[in-house]
Amino acid sequence: MAVIDPQPAASLADEGARQMTICNACRYCEGYCAVFPAMERRLIFDRHDMGYLANLCHACGECYFACQFAPPHEFAVNIPQVLAQVRTETYRDFAWPAVIAAAFNRNAVGTALTLALCIAGAMLAAAGFSGVGILTLTAPDGDFFKVVPHAVMAGTFGFVGLFVLAALVVGGVKAWRSLGETAASALRPAAWGEAIADALTLKYLSGDGDGCATTFLRRSQARRYAHHLTFYGFLLCFASTIAGTLYHYGFGWHAPYGLFSLPVVLGTLGGIGLVIGPPLLAWERRRADAALFDRGHDRLADALIVLLFLSGLTGLGLLVLRGTAAMAVMLLLHLAVVMALFLTIPYGKFVHPLYRLLALAKYALERRRPPAHTLGGD
Amino acid sequence: MNPILSATQSTYAGVCLSIGCLRRTVVPMIDLGAIDVLVLGAGNAGLSAALVARQHGKRVVVLEAAPKHMRGGNSRHTRNCRCMHAEPTAILTESYPEDEYFADLMRVTGGETNEELARLVIRQSVHCPEFMGRYGVRFQPSLSGTLQLSRTNAFYLGGGKALVNEFSAAAERAGIAIVYDAVVDGIVLDGDCFKSVAATIAGVPASVSAKVLVAASGGFEANFGWLEEAWGPIAGNFLCRGTPYNTGKVLKSLLACGVQRIGDPTQCHAVAIDARAPKFDGGIVTRLDCVSLGIVVNKHAHRFYDEGEDFWPKRYAIWGRLVAQQPDQIGYSVIDAKAIGAFMPSVFPAFRADTIGELATQVGLPADALAATVSAFNDAVRPGRFDHTILDDCGTEGLAPNKTHWARRIDTPPFFAYPLRPGITFTYLGVGVDATARILMADGLPSQNMFAAGEIMAGNVLGKGYLAGTGMTIGSVFGRLAGEGAGRHGRH
Ligand SMILES: Cc1cc2nc3c(=O)[nH]c(=O)nc-3n(C[C@H](O)[C@H](O)[C@H](O)COP(=O)(O)OP(=O)(O)OC[C@H]3O[C@@H](n4cnc5c(N)ncnc54)[C@H](O)[C@@H]3O)c2cc1C
Ligand code: SF4
Ligand code: SF4
Numbered sequence A: 001m002a003v004i005d006p007q008p009a010a011s012l013a014d015e016g017a018r019q020m021t022i023c024n025a026c027r028y029c030e031g032y033c034a035v036f037p038a039m040e041r042r043l044i045f046d047r048h049d050m051g052y053l054a055n056l057c058h059a060c061g062e063c064y065f066a067c068q069f070a071p072p073h074e075f076a077v078n079i080p081q082v083l084a085q086v087r088t089e090t091y092r093d094f095a096w097p098a099v100i101a102a103a104f105n106r107n108a109v110g111t112a113l114t115l116a117l118c119i120a121g122a123m124l125a126a127a128g129f130s131g132v133g134i135l136t137l138t139a140p141d142g143d144f145f146k147v148v149p150h151a152v153m154a155g156t157f158g159f160v161g162l163f164v165l166a167a168l169v170v171g172g173v174k175a176w177r178s179l180g181e182t183a184a185s186a187l188r189p190a191a192w193g194e195a196i197a198d199a200l201t202l203k204y205l206s207g208d209g210d211g212c213a214t215t216f217l218r219r220s221q222a223r224r225y226a227h228h229l230t231f232y233g234f235l236l237c238f239a240s241t242i243a244g245t246l247y248h249y250g251f252g253w254h255a256p257y258g259l260f261s262l263p264v265v266l267g268t269l270g271g272i273g274l275v276i277g278p279p280l281l282a283w284e285r286r287r288a289d290a291a292l293f294d295r296g297h298d299r300l301a302d303a304l305i306v307l308l309f310l311s312g313l314t315g316l317g318l319l320v321l322r323g324t325a326a327m328a329v330m331l332l333l334h335l336a337v338v339m340a341l342f343l344t345i346p347y348g349k350f351v352h353p354l355y356r357l358l359a360l361a362k363y364a365l366e367r368r369r370p371p372a373h374t375l376g377g378d
Numbered sequence B: 001m002n003p004i005l006s007a008t009q010s011t012y013a014g015v016c017l018s019i020g021c022l023r024r025t026v027v028p029m030i031d032l033g034a035i036d037v038l039v040l041g042a043g044n045a046g047l048s049a050a051l052v053a054r055q056h057g058k059r060v061v062v063l064e065a066a067p068k069h070m071r072g073g074n075s076r077h078t079r080n081c082r083c084m085h086a087e088p089t090a091i092l093t094e095s096y097p098e099d100e101y102f103a104d105l106m107r108v109t110g111g112e113t114n115e116e117l118a119r120l121v122i123r124q125s126v127h128c129p130e131f132m133g134r135y136g137v138r139f140q141p142s143l144s145g146t147l148q149l150s151r152t153n154a155f156y157l158g159g160g161k162a163l164v165n166e167f168s169a170a171a172e173r174a175g176i177a178i179v180y181d182a183v184v185d186g187i188v189l190d191g192d193c194f195k196s197v198a199a200t201i202a203g204v205p206a207s208v209s210a211k212v213l214v215a216a217s218g219g220f221e222a223n224f225g226w227l228e229e230a231w232g233p234i235a236g237n238f239l240c241r242g243t244p245y246n247t248g249k250v251l252k253s254l255l256a257c258g259v260q261r262i263g264d265p266t267q268c269h270a271v272a273i274d275a276r277a278p279k280f281d282g283g284i285v286t287r288l289d290c291v292s293l294g295i296v297v298n299k300h301a302h303r304f305y306d307e308g309e310d311f312w313p314k315r316y317a318i319w320g321r322l323v324a325q326q327p328d329q330i331g332y333s334v335i336d337a338k339a340i341g342a343f344m345p346s347v348f349p350a351f352r353a354d355t356i357g358e359l360a361t362q363v364g365l366p367a368d369a370l371a372a373t374v375s376a377f378n379d380a381v382r383p384g385r386f387d388h389t390i391l392d393d394c395g396t397e398g399l400a401p402n403k404t405h406w407a408r409r410i411d412t413p414p415f416f417a418y419p420l421r422p423g424i425t426f427t428y429l430g431v432g433v434d435a436t437a438r439i440l441m442a443d444g445l446p447s448q449n450m451f452a453a454g455e456i457m458a459g460n461v462l463g464k465g466y467l468a469g470t471g472m473t474i475g476s477v478f479g480r481l482a483g484e485g486a487g488r489h490g491r492h
Helices: A012-026 A035-040 A047-056 A079-094 A098-106 A108-129 A150-178 A189-201 A222-251 A262-287 A295-321 A327-347 A349-367 B044-055 B073-077 B098-109 B115-134 B160-173 B224-231 B233-237 B249-256 B312-324 B356-363 B367-380 B470-488
Strands: B018-023 B025-031 B037-040 B060-063 B080-082 B153-155 B177-179 B182-190 B193-201 B204-209 B212-215 B268-274 B295-297 B331-336 B351-353 B415-427 B438-440 B446-452
Touching: A012 A035, A012 A047, A012 A079, A035 A047, A035 A349, A047 A079, A047 A150, A047 A349, A079 A098, A079 A150, A079 A295, A079 A349, A098 A108, A098 A295, A098 A327, A108 A295, A108 A327, A150 A327, A150 A349, A189 A349, A222 A262, A222 A295, A262 A295, A295 A327, A295 A349, A327 A349, B037 B044, B044 B060, B044 B073, B044 B160, B044 B212, B044 B470, B060 B193, B073 B160, B073 B470, B080 B115, B080 B470, B098 B115, B115 B160, B115 B470, B160 B177, B182 B249, B193 B212, B193 B446, B212 B249, B212 B470, B224 B233, B268 B312, B295 B367, B312 B331, B312 B415, B331 B356, B351 B356, B356 B367, B356 B415, B446 B470
Parallel strands: B037 B060, B037 B212, B060 B177, B212 B446
Antiparallel strands: B018 B025, B080 B153, B182 B193, B193 B204, B268 B415, B295 B331, B331 B415, B351 B415, B438 B446
């Protein structure tokens, strides 16, 4: 039995449970998103339940503006905010190794930028020592590998990539367990199909076709489109890298590739997405009602936005400058930013697609099960 | 006209335009401009009337007692409206024909309704979703949710505050001025003709005149002084589930000015809610759904009514009155561990103990008396098959009163108790109206330029009793009618 006082509680887990208990007695918001139907299957809310609900929430704002118990009402219900706080906590709890996550959480933007700068500095220094006249190097053929040998580039990124993958797998397994799911339930393709479709289309940001309400009653699809630009921009960049690798190893075709080659086209489109999408997301966030957000969560989001934007910008810069003397510096900068992005993946906002997807899969699984309890009518 | 006002920028002779405060010099505070239609109250009824009147090209001002963040009256606590419909729609299942709707209304009111107005509401209710939708209100698809009311009631996506937000935004877009923190203290009539209101706007006394009045300021459920006049001192122990701003000032003033009075001041909708709910505005979440799963005792630890008489949703509304009739207007629902999981936990923590005696001490009941009541109850429980989803055969024998269904021994620790108080939802005393929402004078003749909508006139349709979702439907239908009437006023 939940013993919950409607006055704000001391710990985050209790505060989340307190607010959810109020919502569960109210249920007026059940039509907005997956959070509320998932809540209705529960009578009490432990920290695992809260983590699940938090990762189902997109902070669209609807349930805050619609809440008759929102502050200054003494019940002080603010679901998007408390779920953002819990969400931040889940990123930290599931992250591996935990120490890095804790450090990153303290100052995400600063850490990300410092990381990128350090990597760039180290690479410049290394290039200097190795005798490549990096700052003067002209490679009219735009051959990156004259600056950083292919084996070095592939090796470092391969290594970092594997580390990130391992960290994400550990995080994902932790998250799946925390959702109360098993290895067996992870093998239900129908649920995954639904979850992936919901995630890829950002179903719950569509607001039933009207869009997101983060700015009070001015619903728009802006946030959804900005997110699409960002997400698909990133995917295109990723695809460009894969294509490049295939060209290199599979077909023995070596860079630089022509303007209309697959890696360059994918990379260019992706870069454009990353240059436009993240700032738009940041802008949407600034425009939104501050009450919807949590500072801790914002910092993680900002770090990701900055790194994605810089990745896109330096990538495009590289494309433009690849025939000039600035190419080498640009390349090192780009690699440093991308490396920083990769390294911070498991510890920041970048993990949200993973946990969101797992939560959506859990939601899809849960909906196929009979409700845990039945209640009398209203 | 109120002496503290300055009339400036008048385009209408004799109409007060700008409100100021006189402390030696006149300081114009708010310039409301020339007003055609003055609406009192920015709930569902008032905003509906304002939007329709505005469509007729009128200059509309709404005075709302609450500050902006507390706006929306009781309407912000609602979730649905009851709508007649001939066939399934996107938001309503099956059909709900006029005669069935009317029969339901007759059943709950025991015939205390004005059939002409009731049928008008029912027939017009078919248009409620479309009307609300026009201003941005969205509805839940009919199949979602666990509520059994999706045949008869249309549920707003996000509930009543979302509705009020949309209506208010639509009103602002349409150029309607909603003045918050504007409490109307009294109405000035000349015979059957509305002249002006005396108000307090942002703490400053003011008089506002207009050509037409729409009174949509709700009932008097938040006015404990008035409730005590009607109910006696016991009303002091009631809780008000909705807005603290429905103090009935407009209603009282209209009735004092010779407007027809409808209904009985002791008629109200009241339910039993958690006694720890706030005095006002606790809304829907303070309800307690475990009464039928255990026993309910008064402050002497005696049972007083059959807790298992019927399904809880059907009995929900009588427990307000039942608890109101008990000493100190308090009751305690007592359950044991078997009941947990079968009802929605209250948002307030249950009192909890391993023995009935300890539980009694915790809640302040006489321990021996509670133990005696529980053991007498336990002894009276007859064997049966417990099933909370039907009127099962678990009853007691030889008790006064018996519990006729869902009676199980209270014997499995831990034991839990929730305190109960009457929670008043709204009152029925109101002003008489005709089928065009025009306010009637005491002699039964229509007033010249006054309309009423919503809770302030709901007593015309609901003499007593309540049918879920009719409060908002009456407000919507009469709000539109009042807006039409006000919009056409002065036209030939
Ligand atoms: C918890 C709860 C749940 C409910 N659920 C439902 C439901 O699901 N469906 C349903 O149909 N009904 C429901 N009702 C009933 C419903 O709230 C009312 O029937 C309906 O809101 C009445 O609308 P209204 O516009 O007349 O009044 P209100 O919405 O109460 O608006 C009246 C407005 O007038 C203002 N006002 C009052 N006095 C003054 C003054 N002197 N000067 C200026 N302004 C003033 C108030 O501040 C208020 O904003 C519920 C009520 C409660 C309390
Ligand atoms: S957010 Fe507010 S209105 Fe929505 S379900 Fe929760 S308590 Fe109810
Ligand atoms: S903010 Fe939006 S997504 Fe999050 S719980 Fe509320 S309605 Fe759902």
